Amino acid sequence: MTNGKKNGKVTSPWFAIRKDLDARQRLTLSCLSFILPLVAWAFVSYSPFIWHPDVKLHISADRSDVTTVYTAGDHLSKTYFPEFVAAIRSDNLEILASRESGDAESRGSSVRRANLKIMRHISDAAIANDWLTRVEAKEDDLLYGVWRDVAEGKLSGKKVKFSEENLAIINRNWELMSASSPTFSSRDLPEIPLEKLVPQGVSANPVYLPAPHEVVIKGLQDFTFESESDKPSMFDRYKHSLKIVFLGFLLAAVVGVPLGVLCGTFDFFSKLFEPFVDFFRYMPAPAFSTLLVAVFLAHDAPKIALVFVGTFFQLVLVVANTTRQLDRSLLEAAQTLGAKNITLIRRVILPGITPNLYNDMRILLGWAWTWLVIAELIGVKSGLTEFLETQGRWRNFDSVFPIIILIGMSGFVTDQFLSSLRKYLFPWTPDAAEKKHGFIGRFFLWLVDPKAYSTPLNGKAK
Amino acid sequence: MSSSIELPSYKEQSEDVRTRFAELYQRPIKLEVEGLSKSFTTAKGSVEVLSPISFNVHRREFVSVIGPSGCGKSTLIRMLAGLETLSSGTFLLDGQEPSGPGADRGMVFQGYTLFPWLSVKKNVMFGLEVNGKSGAAVEQEAMQWIELVGLTHAADKYPRELSGGMKQRVAIARSLANQPQILFMDEPFGALDPHTRCQMQAHLLQIWRNVDVTIMFVTHDLDEAIYLSDRILVLKANPGEILEYVEVPVPRPRTPEQLLSPEFLAIKQRLEELIHPKEPERDDEPLPNIRMTGIGDEVE
Numbered sequence: 001m002t003n004g005k006k007n008g009k010v011t012s013p014w015f016a017i018r019k020d021l022d023a024r025q026r027l028t029l030s031c032l033s034f035i036l037p038l039v040a041w042a043f044v045s046y047s048p049f050i051w052h053p054d055v056k057l058h059i060s061a062d063r064s065d066v067t068t069v070y071t072a073g074d075h076l077s078k079t080y081f082p083e084f085v086a087a088i089r090s091d092n093l094e095i096l097a098s099r100e101s102g103d104a105e106s107r108g109s110s111v112r113r114a115n116l117k118i119m120r121h122i123s124d125a126a127i128a129n130d131w132l133t134r135v136e137a138k139e140d141d142l143l144y145g146v147w148r149d150v151a152e153g154k155l156s157g158k159k160v161k162f163s164e165e166n167l168a169i170i171n172r173n174w175e176l177m178s179a180s181s182p183t184f185s186s187r188d189l190p191e192i193p194l195e196k197l198v199p200q201g202v203s204a205n206p207v208y209l210p211a212p213h214e215v216v217i218k219g220l221q222d223f224t225f226e227s228e229s230d231k232p233s234m235f236d237r238y239k240h241s242l243k244i245v246f247l248g249f250l251l252a253a254v255v256g257v258p259l260g261v262l263c264g265t266f267d268f269f270s271k272l273f274e275p276f277v278d279f280f281r282y283m284p285a286p287a288f289s290t291l292l293v294a295v296f297l298a299h300d301a302p303k304i305a306l307v308f309v310g311t312f313f314q315l316v317l318v319v320a321n322t323t324r325q326l327d328r329s330l331l332e333a334a335q336t337l338g339a340k341n342i343t344l345i346r347r348v349i350l351p352g353i354t355p356n357l358y359n360d361m362r363i364l365l366g367w368a369w370t371w372l373v374i375a376e377l378i379g380v381k382s383g384l385t386e387f388l389e390t391q392g393r394w395r396n397f398d399s400v401f402p403i404i405i406l407i408g409m410s411g412f413v414t415d416q417f418l419s420s421l422r423k424y425l426f427p428w429t430p431d432a433a434e435k436k437h438g439f440i441g442r443f444f445l446w447l448v449d450p451k452a453y454s455t456p457l458n459g460k461a462k
Numbered sequence: 463m464s465s466s467i468e469l470p471s472y473k474e475q476s477e478d479v480r481t482r483f484a485e486l487y488q489r490p491i492k493l494e495v496e497g498l499s500k501s502f503t504t505a506k507g508s509v510e511v512l513s514p515i516s517f518n519v520h521r522r523e524f525v526s527v528i529g530p531s532g533c534g535k536s537t538l539i540r541m542l543a544g545l546e547t548l549s550s551g552t553f554l555l556d557g558q559e560p561s562g563p564g565a566d567r568g569m570v571f572q573g574y575t576l577f578p579w580l581s582v583k584k585n586v587m588f589g590l591e592v593n594g595k596s597g598a599a600v601e602q603e604a605m606q607w608i609e610l611v612g613l614t615h616a617a618d619k620y621p622r623e624l625s626g627g628m629k630q631r632v633a634i635a636r637s638l639a640n641q642p643q644i645l646f647m648d649e650p651f652g653a654l655d656p657h658t659r660c661q662m663q664a665h666l667l668q669i670w671r672n673v674d675v676t677i678m679f680v681t682h683d684l685d686e687a688i689y690l691s692d693r694i695l696v697l698k699a700n701p702g703e704i705l706e707y708v709e710v711p712v713p714r715p716r717t718p719e720q721l722l723s724p725e726f727l728a729i730k731q732r733l734e735e736l737i738h739p740k741e742p743e744r745d746d747e748p749l750p751n752i753r754m755t756g757i758g759d760e761v762e
Contacts, residue, residue, distance in 0.1 A: 327573075330575055332563070333633075335544070338592050338593045351577070351580075
């Protein structure tokens with residue numbers, strides 16, 4: 001081994017074939033495994049030169065000949081955006097040309113309606129620059145004020161800066177507007193057609209890849225949003241989803257563990273049940289969704305049943321296998337000590353497999369999580385998935401990501417938590433830390449075998 | 463074995479050894495094996511592991527079973543312990559024919575087989591509890607057996623915290639706690655280092671002296687067999703059958719110094735002859751003398 005020496009301390013090399021790293025190195029790498037993807041995400045999101053195939057609109061406009069309406073926040077591809085801008089410019093040229101020819105003045109009310117629309121287009125920039133709130137931005141007289149302040153130079157955009165071209169347009173438009181009326185009045189809008197604001201935007205990634213800060217902000221908004229009383233809040237949805245996963249899993253465990261232990265203990269049950277279970281697990285649980293809805297009707301029952309179907313069959317096989325892996329010589333030893341039948345199961349098999357069984361349950365709980373989204377889609381959509389679905393359809397992917405991450409985190413954190421409990425639960429296993437006589441562990445086994453655990457050791461081994 | 467030293471015959475016994483054996487045969491027969499055999503059915507037909515064999519073991523006798531690997535010595539005691547079915551024959555324990563495994567026949571395995579989830583004390587209490595005893599008396603009784611094997615200080619430890627030798631002492635205490643008629647030991651010290659092994663042999667002799675128990679001990683270590691046993695059952699392989707049921711002429715009490723005594727060497731030579739007969743085998747052929755070094759013979 002080529003151990004590096006630093007300040008007199010021996011450090012193990014980072015790359016050594018089939019050698020464990022030391023604790024600090026492992027921690028560093030474990031942290032990096034999370035930080036690296038985050039850095040990659042941030043890098044792609046915040047460096048405009050990397051990918052950014054789209055333009056995110058800050059200021060939009062209506063094309064005269066096209067019905068498709070883009071609003072601020074929409075993503076346009078970089079190839080289409082110049083075409084869009086060019087179209088608006090040619091619209092403006094036409095407007096200027098029609099002013100010259102003077103034929104617009106004859107249709108005053110329709111010109112005023114068009115001008116009102118153009119005037120309102122400044123609202124997106126006003127909101128983005130925090131000049132107006134979303135509610136205020138619906139009031140025409142405030143928007144009118146924005147035109148005035150921008151034209152007079154009292155307001156200048158920080159987050160959304162008007163281009164020189166747009167500032168010129170604003171100034172020219174305001175001249176016409178202020179000439180008609182200093183304050184807003186729908187009757188006093190100029191009867192000369194105003195020029196449209198030319199679309200402005202920043203380069204952006206596709207809508208399905210929101211930047212980290214957008215996801216965080218949107219997630220916080222979604223979770224703190226006060227919902228109307230008849231609609232579930234995000235926490236209600238989360239609780240509902242948890243309920244589906246855990247109930248489905250618990251049911252599968254309550255039925256599956258005894259069955260699996262029986263199969264692993266008696267060849268009779270193994271040959272009677274396992275072939276069918278083995279066959280059934282290849283049938284995808286979602287294939288049963290309509291059937292489950294027909295049997296269990298609406299609400300939560302079919303969803304829980306789907307998680308059950310998706311977990312149960314795997315669970316039986318895994319538990320049976322774990323049971324079979326118990327060291328046979330332990331059973332033989334117990335037999336030569338006089339243990340028979342039920343006593344063997346209760347006092348040797350069950351306590352013997354419990355640590356591995358616990359691990360299996362952890363892994364299968366992970367399985368149960370994977371069925372959550374499909375389960376919540378069947379029948380009446382519910383829980384986090386309903387939200388996920390709706391937001392996904394509206395292409396609000398900044399709302400979708402927090403939910404996906406939340407589901408992932410829930411599974412991961414539960415698993416890590418249960419994993420860390422292991423050494424307290426099963427102090428006799430080799431991986432348990434030295435000298436840790438778990439209280440919960442003794443209680444847990446007391447449930448299985450009260451006799452053997454009636455006098456706790458209290459950790460005074462020496 | 464070097465034959466340059468003149469050894470007495472292994473059948474030559476000193477006066478007190480002869481009286482000892484005479485007294486031993488007066489004791490009641492504890493285990494009577496009659497025509498016991500074992501064969502397995504494989505795809506190629508039936509394979510006989512153990513030909514019908516018959517022998518007796520007297521009360522409080524220490525019998526070792528030795529033989530080359532594959533001679534069925536483990537199969538033999540596993541059948542007697544009830545862990546394997548008999549292909550033919552019978553055996554009587556105290557005149558009764560037992561069925562299946564039971565607390566009357568203890569077994570100590572090479573792999574310790576302690577219950578890892580139970581402390582030393584609970585391991586020893588296991589047998590007592592499954593046989594219907596309960597209450598504070600069980601704990602007290604268990605502690606006595608733990609004291610017998612000298613592990614009182616470790617009574618509350620988990621097996622994983624013990625060394626191999628300590629684990630095997632717990633396993634012995636656990637088996638003895640049931641006060642079995644006979645204790646089978648299947649290469650119990652095979653996994654221990656030589657030093658621990660010697661200690662364990664001495665411990666076992668002491669325990670055997672202090673407890674009313676008959677022991678059948680499977681091993682492939684000749685010294686171990688001689689050091690511990692009254693008689694040695696020598697088996698041969700393919701199929702397993704009894705070559706000889708040898709009386710060990712080494713007087714008791716045994717001490718490690720006896721390993722070099724004439725009686726010890728004599729019986730050891732006899733066992734060597736039985737187990738490794740002087741037949742030409744491939745392994746015995748002399749190596750061709752090929753030199754791979756240019757340096758002189760300084761190694762000698």
